[in-house]
Amino acid sequence: xxxxxxxxxxxxxxxxxxxxxxxxxxxxxxxxxxxxxxxxxxxxxxxxxxxxxxxxxxxxxxxxxxxxxxxxxxxxxxxxxxxxxxxxxxxxxxxxxxxxxxxxxxxxxxxxxxxxxxxxxxxxxxxxxxxxxxxxxxxxxxxxxxxxxxxxxxxxxxxxxxxxxxxxxxxxxxxxxxxxxxxxxxxxxxxxxxxxxxxxxxxxxxxxxxxxxxxxxxxxxxxxxxxxxxxxxxxxxxxxxxxxxxxxxxxxxxxxxxxxxxxxxxxxxxxxxxxxxxxxxxxxxxxxxxxxxxxxxxxxxxxxxxxxxxxxxxxxxx
Numbered sequence: 223x224x225x226x227x228x229x230x231x232x233x234x235x236x237x238x239x240x241x242x243x244x245x246x247x248x249x250x251x252x253x254x255x256x257x258x259x260x261x262x263x264x265x266x267x268x269x270x271x272x273x274x275x276x277x278x279x280x281x282x283x284x285x286x287x288x289x290x291x292x293x294x295x296x297x298x299x300x301x302x303x304x305x306x307x308x309x310x311x312x313x314x315x316x317x318x319x320x321x322x323x324x325x326x327x328x329x330x331x332x333x334x335x336x337x338x339x340x341x342x343x344x345x346x347x348x349x350x351x352x353x354x355x356x357x358x359x360x361x362x363x364x365x366x367x368x369x370x371x372x373x374x375x376x377x378x379x380x381x382x383x384x385x386x387x388x389x390x391x392x393x394x395x396x397x398x399x400x401x402x403x404x405x406x407x408x409x410x411x412x413x414x415x416x417x418x419x420x421x422x423x424x425x426x427x428x429x430x431x432x433x434x435x436x437x438x439x440x441x442x443x444x445x446x447x448x449x450x451x452x453x454x455x456x457x458x459x460x461x462x463x464x465x466x467x468x469x470x471x472x473x474x475x476x477x478x479x480x481x482x483x484x485x486x487x488x489x490x491x492x493x494x495x496x497x498x499x500x501x502x503x504x505x506x507x508x509x510x511x512x513x514x515x516x517x518x519x520x521x522x523x524x525x526x527x528x529x530x531x532x533x534x535x536x537x538x539x540x
Contacts, residue, residue, distance in 0.1 A: 226377040227289040241369035281370040284363045287314045292379035300388035306344040306356045320365045326357035353382045386513045390475035456490035485509045
């Protein structure tokens with residue numbers, strides 16, 4: 223599920239260690255009051271019991287009604303922390319104090335005013351490529367005096383983070399007849415940049431030097447300049463061109479580095495893998511498509527189960 227609202231049936235409460243000491247003090251005070259028939263001891267006992275009961279109610283109500291909503295996660299490279307955006311919302315008229323958000327080794331203390339929604343980035347380590355699921359999330363609180371501890375059922379997010387291989391530069395950039403060599407690939411000037419082709423809306427990943435700043439001053443919108451690349455410089459990034467001594471993960475890391483280098487230098491590139499090839503293209507969509515193939519390489523593909531057609535009912539013989 224992608225959204226979870228804390229209700230009374232999703233909340234548990236128990237005394238903390240301080241709460242158990244508090245209970246022992248009440249028992250001792252009760253024994254003193256009964257043995258010596260001390261009215262002051264009875265009065266103090268009832269006051270402390272009332273404080274404990276009120277604290278239990280406040281602790282329990284501090285989390286009820288808070289909602290958790292999972293947001294989509296962006297892809298990262300292996301070694302970088304995976305970020306899972308979570309939205310906490312308080313739709314009630316009461317303020318929520320000292321609420322802990324716990325997910326695996328991630329802890330975050332927050333408070334929510336009435337009607338407020340807060341975004342939290344849960345950071346989890348990445349240890350392997352592929353899809354990474356978010357650890358179960360729960361909320362807890364010890365407000366107001368710490369004698370009771372409440373916590374929710376675990377919320378399991380359906381969002382996953384795609385982890386690309388770690389880019390490693392182990393082999394020089396490929397040089398073949400399809401382009402003009404590594405010197406061209408590493409140059410800072412894009413081939414064909416003098417051929418103006420028009421304007422387009424800014425897309426994440428466009429280079430800063432392609433932004434048309436005068437348009438930003440006039441319209442307050444980011445616009446990028448498009449150029450027509452007439453040189454058709456391209457490169458084939460092939461699994462089979464890598465040295466045989468590299469293992470699978472090193473091969474994927476090297477191909478990942480080549481894809482990043484080709485995209486940064488405006489080349490058209492093709493990714494050639496065993497039994498799978500992504501044809502020549504460029505741009506952010508092509509870039510992420512190639513990296514996704516590397517991230518999921520070797521994982522079993524679940525084939526859809528064939529749909530069973532209902533069998534016609536047999537009529538009884540007369």
